[in-house]
Amino acid sequence: MKAIGFVIVLLTGGFLIYAAADFPGWGDPNSPASLHVSPYYLENTVEQTHVPNAVTSVVADYRGYDTMFETTVIFTAGVVCFFLLRTLLRKEPEDRLYRHVLTGVTIRVKEGKLPPSEEFERIDTTWTPHDLIIKTICRLLVPFVQIFALYVICFGHYSPGGGFQGGVILGASIIVYAISTDLRSELQRIREKTDALLSAFGVFLYAGTGALCLLLGFNFLDYHALAPILFVNRVMARSHGIFIVEVGVGIAVMGTMIWIYSVLASRGHYDEGL
Amino acid sequence: MSTQYPALLVTIPLLSGFVISAAGWLNRRLCFYIAVIALAGSAFSCFGVLLQVLQEGHVTYHLGGWDPPWGIEYYVDYLNGLVLVVVSTVALVNLIATKRSVEEEFQEKIGPFYTLYAFMVTGLLGIVVTGDAFNLYVLLEITALSGYGLLGMGKNDRATLSTLNYLYMGTIGACFYLLGIGYLYIVTGSLNMRDIAQILPSLYGSKAVLAAFIICLVGVWAKMAFFPFHGWLPNAYTHASSAASSLIAPLVTKVMIYVMIRLMLTIFTPAFTFSVAQLSKPVVWLAVAAIVMGGIFALAQRDLKKMLTYIIVAEVGYMVGGAWLGNRAGMTGAILHILNDALMTLCVFLVAGNIVYKVKGCAFDDLKGLMRKMPFTMGAFVVGALSIIGVPPTCGFFSKWYLISGAIQAGQYAFVVALLFSSLVNVVLFFRVIEIGYYEPAGSHHGHEHHPEPMDEAPLTMLVPLFIVAAGLILVGLYTGDIVNRIIELAIPNGIV
């Protein structure tokens, strides 16, 4: 298999390199890619959408339809992970491990009987002792990370940023909390049902904005239709439409990141994990 | 509202996917009904678009209000319109027919199943209707991801590894397609299909354009299981649940054939595909190999579903070979076969689903005596078998006729021999199954009193859609002349003789 693989790879690579001989050079400002479609975006983004960041305006407005499907892709990945791994009918494990909080003694209780007193906490087979330094620092970090994430989403118009980037940072803040304490306490704060409904709501916000434009008589995702609703002129309506859509993307990505992480880390059981 | 049909046909299933997902958490019984309403609305929009195309010749829709090539454009012509109607109808019929088996196989996970179903239909319809090459890649990935989810969740243990192999091949295919589009973007600077077709003719001599064509083709072939990239298909479709396989088997490979024909006819015009690229002969030989190999492997199988999947491999060979013959008859045969093969595959896979629902297995040993026990299901199976073999007046005969006459016209006699060989092999395969259906189960009744097996047919929600499909096979066959003259002839551009 390795020999066949090597031969295939050599042939394919040789073919690709041979074909690349016709390409324009690295950094050439006169290549067809720089001359045909993209100058229109750079020249017209400020006057048509009032958004100086050309990447955001192309992502969320000129090619906003692609981005809607991209958000659907990430939501689909969350649904597929859930569909494949999640075992909803949990068999209660027969032997459970309990740890006395004050002294650190671990006992094993058989067949679902209750622990001797309230001072015992339930632990998993993969439990590691909590490190006070990591736990405290992560708890201090999480609010700052979240504020930065909201900044990234909102300032996507004027600086590098946008819905995806901010959404991933938001999701990462929750995952940092889950890694530093344990999955069960993170799930107590954000339940799985909330996660799933949040991600669905985020993408629904995006597609719903498009459908709203359609119902108001314009084409799908034509933000001009929002001008009478938001009481602004048409150009500002595009800018606000981009913002609404980016918020939807951010919510969807956050929900899905947390969902995929919790499904994969707990192998679907949701009662064991970090 | 009728100008908005192109957007509605993709948006309704998409929005319904999110609603179904929420309903799966809140109230599970609503999921099926939301899905039916959404797919019915989408099918209605598809018919509306096809009627508009028949009146006006083509329909364009600018998403976001931006003109192409700066925004994304939907461009529906005769080829699109036909495939749209096929995809949405097959998906709707399959949804209704598999309600019972879905409820039995996925009890609490009905919400995610119907969500993935809705997204898969969204992806397939979007691939067919779009006029932008990169948008096609994104929709390809939606289809692929929901397909992995639907196929990977089967009661059979082997579903997981088979789907993982499908995932690797599918990702390689999609990445190659993306790379090909990248090569095209470097040399033309545009992503809109018709815009690229306008810029390319001055660049036909360049190596990059030929390489882009071959890379995109290889990517699409990997996704449609064309020989030699077919290894993933039999395992992935056999071990999946019956509801998932009867959705995916008729549709995904046919939509990939549509993408290939789009590449050949619209982005790279027929002048390039057949004259400059010089690929017709090797591709037709590969198609011959696919047909022969699919037939031989199908003969060796002892399980009904696996035999049917090898028949799919051979059918893909028909369509790719027909499209690459280079003349009108061959291309007509290939496009007509998209319609016919979707219906035939749906028919036989629904039969397999009914059999699995009742008998809990579909190896040949489980099929004994089924002609008495499930006469209606096996009747529909006989109609589907006749169509796959190619007996008039079922539709399969007409597409084979066009393919054979196209092959004789192009001088590709190996292809003619392969088609006839495949028909003979299909006769053997299907008559073997029908014969096993007539045997009594072993050890049941000796002696003169032959009590016939009590009829234990599948429930009505599974039978009625099956009859509609079987009747459709005959109806489409009878109306072939209309379909070819009014739609398919106009779908092929004038560059082909």
Added chain:
Amino acid sequence: MEDIVQTVVAKYNYWIYITLMMMGLYAMIAKNNLIKKIVGMNIFQTAIILFYVSIGVKKGATIPIIKALHGHHEAINPAEYMNPLPHVLMLTAIVVGVATLGVALAFAIRVYNRYNTLEEDEILSQIRTKTEEI
């Protein structure tokens, strides 16, 4: 000879990314462990993303955020801003790559739950012995 050297130097980004792509493709085809195949898939997709992004570079250009705003109406010269379109396309491709990675890992976990190993030859021999028993 001068020509070839010139070509190689002027387009070195393409050679590097194609080599990286082929390394990822080799890992997907030839390795036995499922996780190594998934890593190879990731390398392949990442190399394509880098390939696209390198298309948009222009000599001496800055990031595509227009400097003229709020009353400065200088003419915008597209040659001094990078091409935004490949960046947009690759945002999508990165997200698609992450989604595929998540799904592939979910499959790998399921395979491990069932067969207790991630090496493909061991899994295939387990399947073969099981079908021989039946």
